[in-house]
Amino acid sequence: MVDNRKQSALVERLNIHLRKTARQLIQFETLDETLLFLVNAFWKQFSCDYVSIIFLEGDHLYKKVAKGKGDFFESIFPLHRTGCSSRFLESPVWCYDIIKADERCRFYESIEAERFATWFTVPIKEQDSDSYGVCLIGFRSFVPLFEDANRLFVEFGKDIVSAIGIAMNKQKEKKKLEGMEWLQENVSLGSSLEKLVGSAVERAGKGTEAEAACMYLFDEAKSCFVLHPAAYGFVTLPTAIKVEHKDNLYEYFPFLDRYGENETTVPLIVNLKTVGVLHVKKKPNRIVTQEDTELLHLISSHVSVLIENARLYKNERESKARLAMFMEHQKELVKQTLIGEGFSEITSSLSQMIEQTVILFDRFVRTMVFAPIDASEHTIQSIVQKSEAENHAIRKSSSMEQWFSLEDGSEFGLFTIRGGGELHGYLAIQIPKDDVDAVLHMTLNHALNVYATQFIKQKLILDAKDQVKESFLNQLFVPNIQDKERVIQYANLFKLNVFEPHKVAIISFSFEESIEKESDLMEIEAKKTLIWERFREHLSRHYPSIVATRKEGLFILIVPDQGGREEHLEWERVYNQLKKITLSHEKGAKVYLGISSSTQKIDHYYRCYKEAMQALKIAESRFQHKGFIDFDSLGSYIVLSNLQDTMIAEQFIDNYLGPLLKTSKGKGKELFDTLRVYLVMNGNLKETSEHLFIHRSSLKYRLERISELLKVDLEDAEERFNLMLAYKLHDFYRL
Incomplete structure (x- = not known):
């Protein structure tokens, strides 16, 4: 009976203390003050050895406040929610309660590891609501507990939740008020973009107790979010985030408008358009609360318009400065063109x-x-x-x-x-x-x-020079130069010393038959001019001593005579480059080069001009595989070129090759080519058959047929000479 009275008295005393404590809880302005008072009240009333309040924030449990020694217990925090049985978060637990196997969690094991003689936990929870956390009270010596106190602690847990809610709301409103006052003091309509961003991220970082805070602004032109240099703390984020789908910001900022995790992002919106984002990141053991996100949205709503206006003003100011610079650039470039x-x-x-x-x-x-x-x-x-x-x-x-x-x-x-x-x-x-x-x-x-x-300016200058060159050549390439002094003056303009040995070369171009048919004369001439200009540019770079010009539709080179074998190799290099340039413009096109002998004095240029023309004709008809030849290598063609009466040459060709030329298609063409090779090979049957890729008996048959048609003895050296001469005349006169 006495024990019951003592127990009732103890319950009543406990109830009075808890009610009194609950009433006092609502007087505090901040959550930290509320929790600290709660811990001290428990410590004083129950003379316990350890008290701690554990908060559930997101998916983790964090130690908010504690008094007494509980190192092992505190070492497990932050603790993932799965490490604490829901029983501890939903209802009071006493040290002598039966703990089932599935409830023996890490939270429980850490309490046991502290070796409290007596302990109990109180959930911080209202009825039918989520748990805020749990309060642990521990004694190093045995303290008797009774079941009636269970109900009191459940009710007290509800009072704690109410007090915490009130304190959090007070703290939230106070933080908002402080934030508004701070923003009004530090940012205004006339603030620069750098100051606005710097102030906003500083307030966001300090207001949420974040480790780092920063701001991205959206660049419409580049379609990306650009990290502004003004930041709070140490930021390790990309300087730019390329955006392909602006409507889905979660793809680029996965923590958008989220709390309960280590970081969060809130958008900066002006007229329903996202102009940027504000991002904060807390320390590894801290999480972003709903209160934090509300503060960030407050900052965002206040500075978004100011930042957008400041950015537009900055862009306009920079554009004006760049336009002014552009005008200066125009003047400078025009000046460089003039001078x-x-x-x-x-x-x-x-x-x-x-x-x-x-x-x-x-x-x-x-x-x-x-x-x-x-x-x-x-x-x-x-x-x-x-x-x-x-x-x-x-x-x-x-x-x-x-x-x-x-x-x-x-x-x-x-x-x-x-x-x-x-x-x-x-x-x-x-x-x-x-x-x-x-x-x-x-x-x-x-x-x-x-x-x-x-x-265009340079082209006009070159055109003027070309006109002067043409006038100069018209006076240089004549049988009798009338005004040598004037020609010498012109030559000096083009750095041409006419008193030193030179060679004259003439170039011709030909295209495939299909191109010749499809194009008119103007188009063909344009193609040739394009190739010529590119070749002339190549010469100006690699062979500046060569004078390149045109005369009466001909492409002419005047080249210093170097003499020796090296000269031939140099001509070969020049021709190969010309051929390469030609083929790069027109596939299947052909180019030929005729080179004169060397001039010894100014009066020789006309002669060399004619020699180059003759060499070009022979190159086109007789040396197509090689593509170029110099006059000094023509041999008997030099004598043939000086025949005065072409009728004699035509008659000679007809006498010796007429029957083959009259049947120049089919078998006649085959016999014509066979005889040419046979003569070139000095009548050697073996070499001739190998060159023609035919059997020796076939060659003999062809030669017999040729002898019958021409009525000549191919074994006769005199006859073979006459036939070879006929071929050379045929090539020279293109008959």
């Missing part, structure tokens, strides 16, 4: 203006000049090699702007230079495509016009 004779000055000025590497190509995509800005020689070579590799595609494209990527991931743009309805060249700029904004486009378009003007 400069080449492209180096323009290219260098443009490179410095836009602070990018610039390479100028001619219309054949060959490098002319370049101006590097922080670019290695390897990078420049990579751009040149890529352009040369894409030569065909570049020249076929009608686009004014083409973009390419290099192996290192960098980009460069190739801009077409056109003027006067003609293609003049290409301008390569090493720059990411996304970095070319409207103002830079205007600058580049103006630069392209300046380049086009310079190309």
